[in-house]
Amino acid sequence: MNRMAQPNLWPVLHTVDTASAYKAGLSIRDVSLTYGTSRGPLRALDNLSLDVKPGEFVAVLGPSGCGKSTLLKLVSGLLSATEGEIHLKGRPVKSPRSDVGIVFQQATLLPWKTVLNNVLVPVRAMGLPVKNYRDKALDLLKLVGLEAFANHYPSELSGGMQQRVAVARGLIHDPALLLMDEPFAALDAMTREHMMIELQRIWASTHKSVLFITHSIQEAVFLADRVLIMGGRPGRVVDELVVPLERPRTVETMARKDFNDLLGHLRHVFGEKSTC
């Protein structure tokens, strides 16, 4: 692609090939969720639909409190939808499933376990033989650049390193889909940029589908193939943007005009449609 050429800046309304997404990737159809609170029912999500194709990186961008974490909990099977259906690889998601990996907003490592054992937690929790996964865990630690820290405790690691351990942990059981809930929100700007580049590299080398939740426009545009913009109260998808930037994206990408035009466009959309 010619860098000088004017890229397509305006949202291409994505026409999802529903049938194939339904079979292979993640498909969310008209999902609503109502929380029962002390002050009556609270509708957190309203008729939300989205798809993630196999190998696709989708970012969900939305302001605080618009139901992003709720969405992620639904997909991971921690909550069940009040209405609507969620399918992953053609099978309905009703309870936690072993083909989903999760990276939470905070690193949430167990401080009493070593880095290696933290990476092995999903394997242990699924009742799989931990021994068979040790080499895989070490490979993943190498992938996130922490092989030297396998036997350290989380408190001996920086915030960014802990978050990388959490990414490795999300990948240990080879899930088809990786769910990430604002994984870099707690990091400083420098570490965050570094982590974005790392994540892109990891994603490119593992071919996972990723549903990446964030409230950072820059993060969404840099990482995603497609950005879904959420509006709140109740939460729903209000707009969609296909990111036409070629990969691998680098620090230079972030300085480019087309990148920043996309940011500007999203800011505009945010101001217009996404009130929370």
Added chain:
Amino acid sequence: MRRILAPLAALTVLLAVWHYSVFFFSVDPTVLPSPADVGSALYTGLVRGTLHVHVLATLKAAAMGFVVGCCAGVGLGVLLGEFRVGARFIFPVVVALQAMPVVAIAPLLIVWLGIGTESKVFLAAIVCFFPTFVNTFSGMHASKSELLDLYKAAGASRWLTLRDVKLPSAAHFIFTGLQIAVVLSLTGCVVGEFIAATSGLGYVIKSLAGQLDVSMMFAAIFTLSALGMACGLLVRTLHRAIVFW
């Protein structure tokens, strides 16, 4: 160095004040003996060994009470923390029982258990139970919800979640409870010995009061506080070693 020197200086000053007030105001030694009298009583009791039997008796009963009371406290705390429905019934009962002054039931124990080790072990166990129970119970709610979600999302069993997340998260609370309990176990034990025992430091203190041997009473009291500090230190050391994170 300063951590040792400062209390040592305070202790020296205290002893000096004590010594000179007894000396200047010529206090009756059956009311307040001089530090030297107490020192010699300590020597007789601990080095020559007249107190040894009683130290051992108290330590043994306190330790047994501590183990029984803490096991029950931690056990019930974990159980009720895990099964919240049960907690709704049992927790108010436990809180009501806790409000009852333990000393008040001590004479009843003579009726139930007779004079001897059982009564004081029982008293020590009761006083150990409450702080460990309450601390364990609140510790069971201290797990981060993300960690619980992590285990739940991976389909972990209840038992594994308890072992991997809830118990380690509660460990700090449990040890805080044990820390309180270990000192209370001596208190409970001594109260038991005042009322229903034929040995132990509490028994010694009570019988010496009748003989007006105040120096030896002081020696027994100081021995008790030294034991309390030593046991507290032991628990603190274990706390640091086990809850290392």
